[in-house]
Amino acid sequence: MRFLSRLSLPFVLLAVVLAGPAIASAHSRTHTGGARHGTGYVYLDNNTAGANTISGFSRAANGALTALPGSPFAAGGAGLGAGLASQGAIDTADQGRYVLAVDAGSNQISVLRIGANGSLTPVAGSPFASGGAEPDSIAVNNGVVYVSNTGTGGTNYTGFTLTPGGRLHPIAGSTVTLPAGSGPGEIVLNSNNTKLAGMRVTTSVIDSFTLDRSGRPHAAPGSPYAAQGLGPFGSQFRPTTPNQLFVDNAHNGTGLGTVSAYNDLRDGTLSPIGASPFADFQTAPCWQVISPDGRYLYALATGSAEISSYAIARDGTLTLLSNTPVSSTPGVTGTDIALSTDGGTLYVNMAKTNTVAAFAVHGGTVTQLPNSPTQARGSGSTVGITTS
Numbered sequence: 001m002r003f004l005s006r007l008s009l010p011f012v013l014l015a016v017v018l019a020g021p022a023i024a025s026a027h028s029r030t031h032t033g034g035a036r037h038g039t040g041y042v043y044l045d046n047n048t049a050g051a052n053t054i055s056g057f058s059r060a061a062n063g064a065l066t067a068l069p070g071s072p073f074a075a076g077g078a079g080l081g082a083g084l085a086s087q088g089a090i091d092t093a094d095q096g097r098y099v100l101a102v103d104a105g106s107n108q109i110s111v112l113r114i115g116a117n118g119s120l121t122p123v124a125g126s127p128f129a130s131g132g133a134e135p136d137s138i139a140v141n142n143g144v145v146y147v148s149n150t151g152t153g154g155t156n157y158t159g160f161t162l163t164p165g166g167r168l169h170p171i172a173g174s175t176v177t178l179p180a181g182s183g184p185g186e187i188v189l190n191s192n193n194t195k196l197a198g199m200r201v202t203t204s205v206i207d208s209f210t211l212d213r214s215g216r217p218h219a220a221p222g223s224p225y226a227a228q229g230l231g232p233f234g235s236q237f238r239p240t241t242p243n244q245l246f247v248d249n250a251h252n253g254t255g256l257g258t259v260s261a262y263n264d265l266r267d268g269t270l271s272p273i274g275a276s277p278f279a280d281f282q283t284a285p286c287w288q289v290i291s292p293d294g295r296y297l298y299a300l301a302t303g304s305a306e307i308s309s310y311a312i313a314r315d316g317t318l319t320l321l322s323n324t325p326v327s328s329t330p331g332v333t334g335t336d337i338a339l340s341t342d343g344g345t346l347y348v349n350m351a352k353t354n355t356v357a358a359f360a361v362h363g364g365t366v367t368q369l370p371n372s373p374t375q376a377r378g379s380g381s382t383v384g385i386t387t388s
Helices: 011-018
Strands: 040-045 050-059 065-067 073-079 090-093 098-103 108-114 120-122 135-141 144-149 156-162 168-170 184-189 195-200 205-211 217-219 232-238 241-249 258-264 270-272 285-290 296-301 306-312 318-325 336-339 345-350 355-362 365-368 385-387
Touching: 040 090, 040 098, 050 098, 050 108, 073 098, 073 108, 073 120, 090 135, 090 385, 098 135, 108 135, 144 184, 156 184, 184 232, 195 232, 195 241, 241 285, 258 285, 285 336, 296 336, 306 365, 318 365, 336 385, 345 385
Parallel strands: 135 184, 232 285
Antiparallel strands: 040 050, 040 385, 050 065, 050 073, 090 098, 098 108, 108 120, 135 144, 144 156, 156 168, 184 195, 195 205, 205 217, 232 241, 241 258, 258 270, 285 296, 296 306, 306 318, 336 345, 345 355, 355 365
């Protein structure tokens, strides 16, 4: 096992990423859905102070976005009006039938039904208690839902089942209590619901669990593991290889960002792959998304406003292909990232300007589309982006 010793997060490095609206949340997974092949929807969790809202867009076959009529939609719970130190605050589920979004200000999760025109309507009983305080990340896969709660007095991971009608039911024995101040960020499930991983951003460790058939977590031997860099942030299991886990190390300092690759062994033990971690030479690579075919990984660096494109080898080794600026305007950077369901368009949440930028994807490289970015309706401090 090769892991760095457990290190606390220096305040000066944390400040690089936590400044202003740069801490939001992006979701790394995509789900099928939409009116026809090549089209669908994009949603943002606005984290609006008081009554939270969700902005929605229709997505054309060429990736272009148009704000949906009626957007923004009422989420049902309350937001914080500030950024969250996590990825994964919003997701879609059940083949694009539902949107799930954190309501960090009211300790709840909203579940909304996606209409035929992309409109959102809360399901009966929504919003649901998150099982802790200040939820900041959601993992959803095949009826299993896990939530990361980061608030004082309720810092934990908690599991739920998602019924066909969209209701959330707590999984008995699923709550994992975490130390106060550990700063849990993104939580992720693998594609066959056998593994669960959680990032503790503040204390730079990774929690690894196996899941039994009821969805209850069992800590891996030696978990939590020291991350290979400071501030493990965005993460994802490879869609096509459920035992490979990739983690962005966001807080290493200027130009020192890396992405770690791990084999998640049968008992949940994390073992670094090859020469992991792999450098992207950027500052604060917070957000991450992997293509649906598992061939490419994209890391969005908040500090240097660049998208790093990696090729993923069969064994999980990463090769850096390119770095692409997300904006031509100084000081404007991306804070969330998602891919269209066909993997052909990459979307970046530009929270500072309340817009969404769109990039065409070609063989692992990205090029911004004409007339991008698109203005979002609604306001707040956007903490997530997902596609359907």
